[in-house]
Amino acid sequence: MKTKKISIWMIVAAVALMLAAPGSSTAGEVYKTALSLAITGPTSDAGNPYSKGAEDYFRYVNDMKLLGDDTIECTIRDDKYETAITKRNFEEFLDMGIVFYLNYSTGSTLALKRDFDEVKMPTLPASFHAGNIEGSDYIFLPIASYSAQNIGLAEYVVDHHEGGTPKVAMYVHPSAFGREPVKDIEKAIEAGLDIELVETVEHGQDLDVTAMIQRWRSKGVAYVISQTVQSPVATMLKGAKNMDLVAKHFGEKGKMTFLGAHYTGGNDLIALAGDAAENFFWTTSYIVTSEPGAGAEAQLALAQRYGRDEKTANSHNYANGIMVAQVTTEVIRRAKAKGKPVNKENLYQELLEMNGMNAFYPVTTVGPVTYSKDDHQGVDTLQLYVVDDGEFRAEGKPFISEYAEKIK
């Protein structure tokens, strides 16, 4: 009888322990964040490594207990680059109770801008379109806008061109993403930027650009600034190479020097364009793994830790994804350190205070992340890279676009 009684008590104790166990293992809080992006469909070549970067960094934060017992739960959903799906995803995330949101495309960021403001959701998109932050309190660009990048490239042309006013053509995506920076370059020219914008071409899906390049040559174009994605740039570079018009060094007389903003470059461009990508000048605020440094080492180590392939590990969009996850983690960490509840209001406040002595230095970018009430562009610093022997190499020191500030 006594043995039976003991057995019953042991069972009761075991059940109680089992019930208590999950509680003790998840003693910390879970902070919910979410990311909606194109893992499949158009632009998934960028979205795929981006999602892996964010996913890996959040896993790292949880595995290494960077927030103590607290963890970040980031729900990642594929929106196939469709605004309707992004909207649906965002509504689902709101129901889940997220405190921070990561978005992706220009179209969906603009379409949901008012929603972000209404629900007071701090949001970091992957799109660096300057229009995203116009009239919005809650959208923050991770790095300098496309406009700042393009103007920065134009400034570099002005500074390094020899003899007279440089003749520049722009090769842009047929959308607001491509067109907006052109308007800002025109504003910069009005403000004194000494370039002659000869022509702006909105590309289609042509596989032959011979006529366009011939036309540019006849007009004396020496520099081509691209604001689009990699594949049309690769087509253009191949066409120019076939015509032996790609400059072998910056500003080579009688040839064209090709330059481009964030989404035109990276290893995917080299893979697509091959030799034709040599001497292509590219700007972004992210580090690249072909340039040794702490950021490159950290990026490669993270990719290796979570078993990512070489292509993903070396992608600048992987760095892009890591960076937005780093900013998310940092604002959570700061809110926690101040003893504030981790909610969207406090995380928003932490973003606004991320400047001056409180600037954030992630190793994945070439400069600090700074935000304030009036500054919603994270990393203002840009780095110019040039393709040399099949790899992007840093060209000069990081810089900040002067005219981008002037035309604000």
Next chain:
Amino acid sequence: MMSANRWMATGNYFTTYRQEQRIFATHVDRLIFALFLVVLFSWPYFIELSTKYMLVIDNILIAVIAVYGLNLITGFAGQISVGHAAFMGVGAYTVASVAGVIGDRHVLITHAWPLMILLSGFMGAAMGLIVGLPALRLRHLYLLMATLSFQLIFQWVIGSMEFFNQGQFMYVGRVHWFSGQVSRSQHYMFWYYALLVTVVVCGLGFRNILRTRYGRSLVAVRDNDRAADAMGMHPGFTKVFAFGLAGFFAGIAGALQAYLNRGAGFETFTLHESIQYLAMTIVGGLGQLTGCIFGPAAIRLLDLQVESLARWAGEILPSSLDLATGLRPLSFGLVIVLFLIFEPRGIANWWRIMRSYVKLWPFRY
């Protein structure tokens, strides 16, 4: 003779055309329809659905209105159109561009929204009449090319003109109801009811059009335009009329889409969307009113399922394969092909068979 008992009729016995043209053949049909409406209007009081699924339902209802138009033109008038999303875009951009000019919080946008929706319908109809003009001369593939041209011209105009913000999102303010401004938390539920009313009114309008001589002439021209011509109908004008009607429904749907999304963006009205609406029409059932409801529901829900499948595939398959990207168009194309081969009359035919079975029960179908 018409069945003596209009509650228990098991077959269709008509002695006059008037009887045949009845919207509801039996009182049971009418009762079931009324009960169905009661369920549709009352379920939100009993079941709490997440915002995500409310949005899905709202989008299905918008697609139902759009497919009314496409089914009229394709299923009933026998014409083909691959520019239906552009007609919707005309409706959406009517609201959005008025909002752009007078301000998106102007009383005309926020309070007189039913009028704006109606105006968008008429704009869609006007555009439909213009695009339908080639139908006076063109048939089959050539007409398809004309509608395709309209779709591409629409995309180019919206994407290029500053007036339309070069395809970037144009905002539309929140609407007001008797209780004041519809808040964010009420938004999707409010539009569910507004859409439901529109679906019912448009559906009854659709059914009534088909009972008129104009509606019957659509079917006559579809079946044999020379015979219709010989009987005094004008095949060309009938086709143009069909395009006008389709444009009207699409315009209404587009305006509702703009209000639901609180603005209009270029990517909602692309050729891809036009193909989707065509698929909804085929899968639902060409020339069937019920098909206009089944088609959008089936395709939108299939989309959701494929999304989950793609997510799962993306997790387990190597990213270099990128099979998940192809899964959606593959499943979409497969469904259309399978329906065309095995059930060209669409889901509406299953509904017809089921109804006949129930009607004849306990006798065998």
